[in-house]
Amino acid sequence: xxxxxxxxxxxxxxxxxxxxxxxxxxxxxxxxxxxxxxxxxxxxxxxxxxxxxxxxxxxxxxxxxxxxxxxxxxxxxxxxxxxxxxxxxxxxxxxxxxxxxxxxxxxxxxxxxxxxxxxxxxxxxxxxxxxxxxxxxxxxxxxxxxxxxxxxxxxxxxxxxxxxxxxxxxxxxxxxxxxxxxxxxxxxxxxxxxxxxxxxxxxxxxxxxxxxxxxxxxxxxxxxxxxxxxxxxxxxxxxxxxxxxxxxxxxxxxxxxxxxxxxxxxxxxxxxxxxxxxxxxxxxxxxxxxxxxxxxxxxxxxxxxxxxxxxxxxxxxxxxxxxxxxxxxxxxxxxxxxxxxxxxxxxxxxxxxxxxxxxxxxxxxxxxxxxxxxxxxxxxxxxxxxxxxxxxxxxxxxxxxxxxxxxxxxxxxxxxxxxxxxxxxxxxxxxxxxxxxxxxxxxxxxxxxxxxxxxxxxxxxxxxxxxxxxxxxxxxxxxxxxxxxxxxxxxxxxxxxxxxxxxxxxxxxxxxxxxxxxxxxxxxxxxxxxxxxxxxxxxxxxxxxxxxxxxxxxxxxxxxxxxxxxxxxxxxxxxxxxxxxxxxxxxxxxxxxxxxxx
Numbered sequence: 001x002x003x004x005x006x007x008x009x010x011x012x013x014x015x016x017x018x019x020x021x022x023x024x025x026x027x028x029x030x031x032x033x034x035x036x037x038x039x040x041x042x043x044x045x046x047x048x049x050x051x052x053x054x055x056x057x058x059x060x061x062x063x064x065x066x067x068x069x070x071x072x073x074x075x076x077x078x079x080x081x082x083x084x085x086x087x088x089x090x091x092x093x094x095x096x097x098x099x100x101x102x103x104x105x106x107x108x109x110x111x112x113x114x115x116x117x118x119x120x121x122x123x124x125x126x127x128x129x130x131x132x133x134x135x136x137x138x139x140x141x142x143x144x145x146x147x148x149x150x151x152x153x154x155x156x157x158x159x160x161x162x163x164x165x166x167x168x169x170x171x172x173x174x175x176x177x178x179x180x181x182x183x184x185x186x187x188x189x190x191x192x193x194x195x196x197x198x199x200x201x202x203x204x205x206x207x208x209x210x211x212x213x214x215x216x217x218x219x220x221x222x223x224x225x226x227x228x229x230x231x232x233x234x235x236x237x238x239x240x241x242x243x244x245x246x247x248x249x250x251x252x253x254x255x256x257x258x259x260x261x262x263x264x265x266x267x268x269x270x271x272x273x274x275x276x277x278x279x280x281x282x283x284x285x286x287x288x289x290x291x292x293x294x295x296x297x298x299x300x301x302x303x304x305x306x307x308x309x310x311x312x313x314x315x316x317x318x319x320x321x322x323x324x325x326x327x328x329x330x331x332x333x334x335x336x337x338x339x340x341x342x343x344x345x346x347x348x349x350x351x352x353x354x355x356x357x358x359x360x361x362x363x364x365x366x367x368x369x370x371x372x373x374x375x376x377x378x379x380x381x382x383x384x385x386x387x388x389x390x391x392x393x394x395x396x397x398x399x400x401x402x403x404x405x406x407x408x409x410x411x412x413x414x415x416x417x418x419x420x421x422x423x424x425x426x427x428x429x430x431x432x433x434x435x436x437x438x439x440x441x442x443x444x445x446x447x448x449x450x451x452x453x454x455x456x457x458x459x460x461x462x463x464x465x466x467x468x469x470x471x472x473x474x475x476x477x478x479x480x481x482x483x484x485x486x487x488x489x490x491x492x493x494x495x496x497x498x499x500x501x502x503x504x505x506x507x508x509x510x511x512x513x514x515x516x517x518x519x520x521x522x523x524x525x526x527x528x529x530x531x532x533x534x535x536x537x538x539x540x541x542x543x544x545x546x547x548x549x550x551x552x553x554x555x556x557x558x559x560x561x562x563x564x565x566x567x568x569x570x571x572x573x574x575x576x577x578x579x580x581x582x583x584x585x586x587x588x589x590x591x592x593x594x595x596x597x598x
Contacts, residue, residue, distance in 0.1 A: 009593040013490060015571075016586045017048035020428075020436035022486070023392040029493070029568065031486030037570075038484040044428060044436050049507075050584040052481050052575065053440055055471030058463045059456075060091055066458025067121070068108030071451035074117055075130025080451060081117070082464055083108035088119060088126065088134055091464065101126050101134035107446070109351070111247045113258060113281045122245040122262065125163070127282070139163030139238075140283035143275050146170045147225060150177035158275065159285035162237035166191070169229050175222030182212035184233055192230035195220050240269065241284050246351040248302035250309040251279075251334070252322030259309070260284070261299040262351060266292050266313065268299050270336070290336055292318055300346070301353030303360040309336070310360050310371060312347035316340060317362070317371065317383070345369060345383045348399035354406045356413050356429060361386070363402060366395035368415070368427075389437045390425050393417070405448035407455060416445040418460065442474055472511065472579040480576045487521070487568035490591045498592045499563045502571075505556045505585040506533040512582050515574050516559055520566035529559045533582075554585055567597050 019032060021039035028037035034048075043053045062084035070081045080091045086105040089097040104123035111118040119126040119134060128134035144167045148154025160167060165188065171180050182190075190207040193200040193214060205216045212231075220227050245262030249255035256279040261268040272285040292299055292311050301312035309320040318338050325335030347353055347362035354361050359370045368387035387394050394415075401418040415425040424440040447458040455467045465475070473479060490497060499518075506512055512533040518526045533555055563569060571589065575582055 011490065011591050011593070013488075013589045013591060014586065015485075015588070018042075018044050018050045018483075018584070019048070020044050020389065020438050022389045022437075024486075025391060028486035029489065031488075033485070033488065035486060036483050037486045038482060039438050040483075041440050041442070041479050041481040042438060042483050042573075043426070044438055045583070049586075050483060050573070050582075052472075052479055052580055052582050053438075054455075054467045054469045055479060056443075056457070056463075056465040056467060056474040057471040058465050058475050060089075060095055060097055060464040062462035062464075064105060064462055065446055065460045066462060066464055067106060067446065068110060069447045069449040069456060069458045069464070070110035070112075070117070071449045071456070072112055072117075074112070074115075074128070077130065078451075079117075079130065080449075080456075081110065081128075082458060083119070083121070084458070084462060088128075100128060107245065107351075109246050111249075111258065111281065113249065114279065116281070118247070118258075118281050120242070120244060120247065120260070122243055125242050137163060137282050139166070140274055140280050141166045141168055141230065142283065142285070143168045143170060145183055147172055148183075150174060150180045152181040152183065154183075159272070159287060160233075160237075161282075162240050162269070162284045162286055163282060164238065165233045165236040167231060167233065169231075170225040171227040171229070172224045173220040173222055173227050176219050178216050178219050180214045180216070180227065180229065182214070182229060182231055184231075185212040186210055186234060187212055188232040188234045190214060190229065190231045194228040194230075196223070196226050197228075237286060244269070246302070248304060248309070250302075250304045250320075250322070253307045255304070257334070259290075259302055261302060264298050266295045266297065266299055268292065268302065268311070270334075288334075290320065290338060292338055293340070298350075300348065300350045301360075301362060303353045303355055305355070305358070305360055305371070305373070310341075310353075311338065312353055312360075312362055314346050314348045314364075316344065316346045317342040341371075342383060349402045349404070350400065352399075352402060352404040354404050354413065356406055356427075357411075361404075361406075361413065363394075363397075363399055363404075363415075366397065367391070368394065386427070386429075386435065387425075387437075389435070390439070393423065393425055393439065403446055403448070405445075407450055409450060409453075414445075414448065416443060416448075418444055418446070442477075442479070472581055476578070478576050478578045478580070481574060481580075481582075483573040484519075485569075485571040487570055489568055492593060493567055494597055496565050496567065496594045496597055497569070498565070498594060499561070499569065499589060500592075501558060501560050501590055503556050503558050503588040504531055505554055505587070506531065507583040507585055508533050508553070508555055509581040509583065511577075511579050513575065513577060513580060514582050514584065516561065517572045517574075518561060518563050519570040519572060520563055521568045522564075522566050526563060527561065529561055531557050531559060533557065565594075 019034040022035040066084045068083035088100045108121045125137045126134045142158035145154040146157045187209040243263035244260035251257040258271040258281045269289045272283045297313045311318040349363040369383040403416040405414040411430040413427040417423040422442045422444040424443045428436045444460040445457045514531045517528045
């Protein structure tokens, strides 16, 4: 902002940097020049100009809401998946889609891990390796006992897997025993018997599931761990895994364990390491869980930050650190210690914690908080509010409807409110002079993903759209844009003022145009002035707003707008024309001071 004073009672006020919206709770008389009290569907560019937001173009269409989107590399190819209409779909060019699996029609989390893609939604747990169809995760079969004698005993090795009731036991045959006793009875089935790694034909042994025994017709040769029996117990803990809705990876300084949460409790479960030492998202050992604080409130978010795992509940924030733990029997296992960080501020939007510039961002009591590390020697963090400029809109948000998305490439953080207007708040968080917020409408987005240079939104009405400047409308519908300054007193709220003209600088484009008006403490409506700045081209010629402009350099237009005897002045910039491509570079206002306000 610049103010040029002349020798007379006339001054010129220049807006060269648009600073986004500021929903000040105590009025808009103290806003900076360039800040907006109302800002709808305008985007602030990295150069602080105003530009109409990108448009929507439908690429794929479903009947019901789009429940999830994912993009990434799998099996040597770039893939894009969507969840909608009770199925998981692979999306390909030309609007084509291929069903990969059926599942319950609810919000979906996609988890890439160990060269596979895992899919969870609180009801099912699926996996896809990039070929064929997605399958139900059957689960790793743990080796629960090793070096057992035919009569039982042995050494406990792996915990049972919550995902499956199947287990394995290895026996060391003595060369004479025919009966081999499993560690459990009343089994659902005894499924497989191996000797020296090879399957034993079913006719060479008999089983008794009730007693949990395998009887060989001929005693196996003496050996160490040379007989292995696979069996299935009647009880299963599978629902403890499939009830989880969200996932995060963590294991200290690495991401080799999967943490699942979101079943409505204060517990999170985490994956284990298989017999061959590999991390697996198909092995969730019993007792591998974290109970976070009181059971009165659920875990609503997890986010890795450096070597810690931040855990959030509606009423608090906690930090988890990895450490190897030695049990009483000498077994070394992973230990995760939970420490409280804040006993009041947490996260109320389930599964919507995002890492914004390496800091977890949460929603609590209608505000957004960044959790900043304040000490390198200890795990100390403080919660900093980052949503003061959009307080009024945030306070109207329902945390159970909110969806968040961090576009790291553009450094823009989206909050989709999913209200009737499709309100979206966007935070451009790495400006050199401070944070900039803007507000979009018409975006009922349930999920979002970036794929290279493209951003895709999954909408409530079943559309999967690209969000791009290549599209100048929302599927052919105009994008209504409105920008209102604060009530500007031009450094003298006690004086009456006149303004008869202003200058607006617009980047010439194929369909650039703008409507300008004002509001004051004296009148709420003034003449609306139209400013065309479209280039004269045959591809975008519009005889309703014909222009002879062929120069692509910025153009300044003088606008005669008579506004008299005001104390406070609001500048209004708007556009609601289809296919508009307007970029506003700056505005200069001439103000003449007269008498005093009576």
